[in-house]
Structure formats: C-alpha cells, structure tokens
Amino acid sequence: MGAVAGVSHAELSEMFERRRIPAGTPILLDEAMRPVEPVSSWFRVLGQQGLDAKTMRAYAYTVLMLLNFLAARDLDLRSVAEADVLEFRLWRRAEAEETVGEAAWDRDAAAIGRLYDYLAQVGYVGRRPWRPTGRGASLGSGVSRDLRVRHMELDQYLFFRDVGFGGLTPDGGLDMSFRGWRPHRNRAACELALMTGMRVHEWSTLLLPELGLEDGRRPATADVDLAACAKYGRPRSVYVxxxxxxxxxxxxxxxxxxxxxxxxxxLRRHCRDLFVVHRVEADGTRARGVLEGATVTRVIKDMKPDLRRITVTETGGGLDPMAVFVGQGGQMLTSSGWDRVRWQAWERMKQWSAQETAPALPRRCWVYHDTRHTFALRLLIFLTREALKDLEAQQAPMSTLLDHMTGNPLLVVQRRLGHAHPATTYRYIRYLKDPMREVDDAFRHWSAAGGASYVTVARHLMELEHTDAPQR
Incomplete structure (x- = not known):
C-alpha cells in the first residue's frame, strides 16, 4: 500500500477497512472506467446488507439492460417516466433478442423496484416512476405460481444415486466402462441431500467440523446449525x-x-490467500487462524460460502481443506461444478434407461432440489401416519391441544425445511396421495377409441398442468 501525504499507514489502513466492499459486489463502469453512480453505491449497500453475490449478479444484469435501454432513448434513471418503464417491460418480454417469461420478468421487476426504493431513499428521485396498481407498487406480472413438487420413488432415487452418480449398473454391479470422477463423493452428496432435505447451496458448503468430522472422528449422527449458508440467512437446525x-x-x-x-x-501456491485455521474451538463451532495476515476467530455457522471455500487447516503434513466435499485443486465445488456432475449423471441414466430393471425417468433432468421435495413428502407422510396412530391409540377424536400443536406434521416439516411461511409447506398436502392410483381405479375397465385409456390422457394432462410451474 503506497504512502499518502499527511496520512499515516495506520490511518490509511483503517480508511480502507471502513470502506471495504463485500466480496461479490458488482460495480458498473462507464467508458472512462469510472463507477456508474448511484447504481454502484446501491450495490455496495446491498452487499453490506448481506445480499448474496448470486442475487446481486442477477440484479446487475437487469439494471445494466435497463440503463442501456434508457440510454438508447436519451434517458436516465432520473428522467424516466412510467411509459418508459412499461416499454422496457414489453421489450424484455416480447422484443429482446432473448425474451423472458413471467417468472424471470418478476425477478427483473423486483430488482428495478428495489433500485428505485433506494434512489428515493437517498433523494435521487422523488418516488418510483410508475403508479401503484391493484397488485400494489410492483411491476411484476401478478401471477401467483404454484409450487411444483417433483419427487422420487425409491427405485428412482437408487437409480439416481447409484447408477447416475455412482457408476454402477441397474442391477447393482460394477460398470467397468464407467469413466466418471469421484463416485463415492457424489453418492455421499446425494444421500446427504436426501436424508436432510438441505438445499444444494447448504449441503455443498458444509465444513468438516459441522458434521463432527474434524481430527479423524467419525460420529454416528450429526446436528448441523445452518445460518449464513441457509436461504436468506435464516437459521435452522438440521439432523444428519x-x-x-x-x-x-x-x-x-x-x-x-x-x-x-x-x-x-x-494449495501451497495460494496459501497467502487462504484462511489457514490453526485450531477449532468451542466444540467445533469456532475456527481460529490467519486470514489476510491477521489472526482472527470466526463462528463457523456464520461463515459465508466465499470464506468457506478458502478455509484450510494446517495438519503438519500439508494443508487440508475444511470443506467436506472437495474437487480438483482442493477447492470446494461451486454450483456450476455440481451441475456438471448432475448432467453427467443424467446422461448415464439415459443410457441405462432401456434396461428392464431401470425405473421411469422424467422428461427433464433431475435436479438436486428434487431430493428436497422427496425428503419433505416422505417425512410428511410418515409423521401423518404416526399422528393418526397416536389418535387411534388414545381412542379420542383429538389429542390435547399442546400435543396437537407441538406434533403437527406440517409444522415439523416446515421447521426442518426452513420455510418462512406455513403456506409453502401446505402445498405438499396435495401430493400425499397419488391421484393416478384413484384414476386407475375409476377407469379400470374403460378405454377410448384407438386403445388410448383415460389413465393415459389423465397422466398427460397432469404433466402439462405442472410443466411451467417453478421449483422452490
């Protein structure tokens, strides 16, 4: 760091520390390579508020498109009118080189609304340039999209885990032609995702101490406290x-x-850029080590993914990444890395899908979130059956109010999944029974012209009904 006249090195360091930009914060530059204001300041505020880098990156693309759209019309954020914003929406939905659907536009609208809220707060504009509608002050489509639950049956999951990710044959034998990479790691990740219901950005960023795996220990089970890596940073406990x-x-x-x-x-070549942990304290909940030349202590559950990726321990025999799942170079796998693993597994599953022992595959590739839906449904079914057994054993129409409140299956699943609102969990209820079994019974002896059964028609219509619904 160079010297500045009249300012000591310590004062300069403190100044830069106060103005530190959080990792992943976008900065828009003009042709002279100067930050575009007030947009860059807005991103800095979002970063300080803890918005994740992925969301800020999506916001940056939206705002950049809006700025370019306005500039082509000799407008800027301050001079824009409601008609201009509505024209941008029309262009984005129907006229751009790559148009978007309602769900993607709603994300764009959220970014634009949040930007103008900031601009009004700092006095750059008086208010949002569009008038509130019956849907409120949003530019969004106003379409309420239902939760699409795509879950796996047992044979589908085993095919997913063992054949796709593990390189086995459908009958459980070894596939000598398998050229995949790290099947034991990938199968373990699948099992962890299914058995805990964690989202991919939650289980893929776990550190060894969180599973009690530091110092060569192998506990039978584990309890993980999620915080910084949970969705919206909403804390919850996960049982492994x-x-x-x-x-x-x-x-x-x-x-x-x-x-x-x-x-x-x-790892040795990049040692100065790593968080080198010398010891784990407080029963595996805190890590103490050297980060950017300073000795610091960090609460592990509050460590964000970017810090977790560079966290290693000094074992005496070398540097050991603290991440549970690691890839080439000793780095924690990124979301795109896990996506490559998933698509390779999908290609393997399609190759083996013609075998008699292979289960039916969906039309679109399985995603990791499907294991979360499977966890939720299986847990909800089990807890509901147990609750019914308890009521039957008590020979009472209703258990005590306290038992009902604390043992309600929906509330238990809501807590385990980390849903902010019960309504999100309630949507799983419709999937507790397989409606196609009832259709089979209703039309068992019926057939339409040409041999097509009502069951076939019903299945096709039900698939179309959920085709465009987003996942959560």
Missing part, C-alpha cells in the same frame, strides 16, 4: 442421520485423501 454419515465413509477414507494429496502444490 446414520445412513448419510455411513455413506460418507468410503469417500472420506478412499477418495478425499487422494484429492487433497494431489492438491498440495496448488
């Missing part, structure tokens, strides 16, 4: 059962040491 921990064993014993050993040269 025995089966998920057991499937982690082959990966931790066979694959992970090999990955880490090969990554030593890369």
């Amino acid at each position: 059962p025995r089966d998920a921990m057991e499937l982690m064993g082959p990966y931790l014993l066979l694959e992970r040491p090999e990955i880490v050993a090969k990554a030593q040269r890369t």
